[in-house]
Amino acid sequence: MSSKPDQEMLEKKMAEFEPACRNAGLKLTHQRLEIFRELAQALDHPSAETLHNRLRRRLPTLSLDTVYRTLAIFEKHRLINKVETVESQGRYEADIGRHHHAICRLCGAITDFSWSFFDEAQLPEVVKGWGRVDRKSITLHGLCRKCAHSGA
Amino acid sequence: MSSKPDQEMLEKKMAEFEPACRNAGLKLTHQRLEIFRELAQALDHPSAETLHNRLRRRLPTLSLDTVYRTLAIFEKHRLINKVETVESQGRYEADIGRHHHAICRLCGAITDFSWSFFDEAQLPEVVKGWGRVDRKSITLHGLCRKCAHSGA
DNA sequence: CTAAATGCAAAATTTTTGCAGTCCC
């Protein structure tokens, strides 16, 4: 459903990230670049802790609280996205384009999918009265193929 | 967007809850009944802690961990729903019927809405390969009317 | 009766904060 971003794609994302970061008034520190890079190449919507573990190999002094702070500030400026989830741990993604999520209730894996029919549909009238909608996304819950086959 | 459930509605929900609970093989304890009742009459998708605070007036010995355990087991048996959220605190609702959520990024309020057009739409082909979908829901993010008007 | 549920206390997990030192712009 999602395809592995290759090196070329990753460099493109990094190239877009730098000006976006400056635009947001954020300083381009080594840590921020690496945290974004790690998230951008991740396929699994990692948590802060997961990212920290992966980054420690490259950045042994990187602290977990910096990862938390950085993800929070990236999200605030919409450079990344925090996934709507039912888990206790927050999960993040670098892809802020229109897409949706399917979550497996067994293995917890989050998979992206697109659905332009929905993206282009007008929200129902009743929502108009609620306020200003900035984003809309779908979350599917169920069993991924792998878990469904492993006798659940 | 949602209407206040009156006393009659609440009693109906309680009447439906009891057999559903037994069906799930769960014992009908005083605490469980009161936790469900409190959630069923709540309009704000409360957290475990919020529910506990509200219930303490009536049940002074009710412990927070029982609230956590009870909500978790209710959700496991699909007697209640845990809302997909970006917050660190889990939020719950007794309404397990088809509906969707609009979340205000300022005040954090969660509002329900319905959209049968979406509910009845076929998911895109690409999802078929993912696995078995049990539930699908929409989350809107933005500013509720009140927060939008208070100059955000 | 008996297995399940509760309350208490303690721990584990996840996230946030204060502050001194460091680094980008």
Place this chain on the structure above:
DNA sequence: GGGACTGCAAAAATTTTGCATTTAG
């Protein structure tokens, strides 16, 4: 150089667990 950022440590917030006691069925 100065304000933003980081790392460290500590704390806060949220959720989970072990165990003795109580309770529903």
